C-alpha cells in the first residue's frame with residue numbers, strides 16, 4: 001500500500017508497505033528511476049504532477065514521457081502547428097517541475113496498437129530500465145490514453161515485470177471510469193508548483209480546466225486520504241500465475 005506524504009518520504013511517517021518507503025537507491029546505487037508516461041503533453045503533469053514533485057524532491061530520478069506531441073489538440077491548427085505549440089508548453093512545464101522529458105513518436109488522435117508499436121514500447125522501457133512507471137488507468141474513454149496503457153502493460157508483462165506499475169486517473173468521470181484507488185500521495189506541499197507546471201499548457205484552456213477537474217480531484221482524494229490535497233493511484237501487482245511469456 002502506497003500512502004506517503006512529502007514528509008513521509010523524508011522519513012517521518014510511512015503507512016504500510018510500499019516501494020517508496022524502501023531505499024530511494026535502485027540497482028548499483030543509482031537513484032530510483034521513475035517514468036510517468038502519458039498519451040499527450042499535459043497528462044503526466046495534470047494527473048501525476050504533484051507526485052512527480054514529491055518524488056523528485058525526495059531524490060528520485062523522474063522523467064515525463066509523452067506518447068504523442070498533441071498534434072490534434074488545438075482546433076484550427078495543423079498537426080505540425082499544434083505539435084510545435086504543445087511541445088513548447090510541455091518543455092516549459094517540465095522546466096517548472098525541474099525534470100527531463102521524452103517524446104515518443106505516435107500521433108495524437110491516431111495512436112496505433114500493432115506489433116511494431118508494442119515492440120517499440122518494450123524496447124524503450126528495456127533501454128530506460130525504470131524502477132517505477134506511472135501511466136493511464138486502462139478504462140479511459142480517450143483512445144490515446146487506452147493505447148498508452150496497453151503498450152506499457154504489454155511491455156511490463158513481456159519484459160518480466162521488472163518495474164512497479166501504477167495507474168493514474170485522468171479527469172475521472174469523463175475520461176477515467178470506475179477508478180478505485182489503492183494508493184495515495186499527499187501533494188499538499190507541492191500543489192502550487194504543480195499548478196504552475198499545468199498552467200504552461202495554455203492551449204488546453206488550463207486556466208479553466210485545472211479548477212474544474214484537477215483541483216477538485218485533488219481535494220476529493222485529499223478527503224479520502226485525510227490530508228488537504230492528494231493524488232490517487234491503482235498499483236497493479238503480479239499475481240503469481242501470469243508468468244507465461246508465450247501468452
Ligand SMILES: [Zn+2]
Pocket residue numbers: 039040043142145
Ligand atoms: Zn490526454
